[in-house]
Amino acid sequence: MKWILIAVALLLSWQSQAQRVYWKEHRDFAEMVINVLHPTEDDDLQPVKDSSAYLLEKAKTWQSSKIPAGIKKEAVQKSLAELVKLCTDLHNAVLEKRKDFDIRLLAFKVHNKYHYIDGRQLIKN
Numbered sequence: 025m026k027w028i029l030i031a032v033a034l035l036l037s038w039q040s041q042a043q044r045v046y047w048k049e050h051r052d053f054a055e056m057v058i059n060v061l062h063p064t065e066d067d068d069l070q071p072v073k074d075s076s077a078y079l080l081e082k083a084k085t086w087q088s089s090k091i092p093a094g095i096k097k098e099a100v101q102k103s104l105a106e107l108v109k110l111c112t113d114l115h116n117a118v119l120e121k122r123k124d125f126d127i128r129l130l131a132f133k134v135h136n137k138y139h140y141i142d143g144r145q146l147i148k149n
Contacts, residue, residue, distance in 0.1 A: 045092045045093075045094060045095060046092070047089070047091075048089075049086040049089040050142070052082055052085070052086070053082045053083060053086045053138065054138075054142065056075070056078070056082050057135060057138050059071060059075075060072055060075045060076075060078075060079050061079075061131055061134060061135045061138075062135075064128055064131040064132070069127055069128060069131070072114070072118065072127060072131050073118050073127070076111075076114055076115040076119075077115055079111055079114070079115070079134070080111040080112060080115045083104075083107050083108045083111040084108055084111075086104060086107075087101075087105065087107070087108050100141065103137065103140065103141045104141070107134065107137045107138065107141065110133050110134045113130055114127070114131060114133075
């Protein structure tokens with residue numbers, strides 16, 4: 025599963041590399057994905073448990089930032105709202121000390137939504 029997700033992400037990012045825009049808040053969230061969400065693929069949930077509030081904060085910051093020119097604004101706004109909702113659900117699960125399985129599932133949902141936005145919607149028109 026891990027390798028499939030990585031392969032899809034690499035393929036999508038490679039395909040769109042020349043057309044991508046720089047968006048600081050996107051890059052900040054991408055760093056969180058690497059440091060907080062990727063370890064869950066190896067069953068290490070501690071980074072998620074330690075940093076779910078910060079992940080949510082970064083998602084909200086990204087959502088409220090100015091969308092760069094050339095990107096489909098409405099589609100990205102909708103996806104970022106969904107990302108914030110998923111990050112909120114993840115953070116609440118951590119606060120409620122839910123089962124690791126539930127936290128892992130929510131972390132995967134956040135991760136997949138991020139890669140959907142990154143690979144499909146951050147390409148210039």
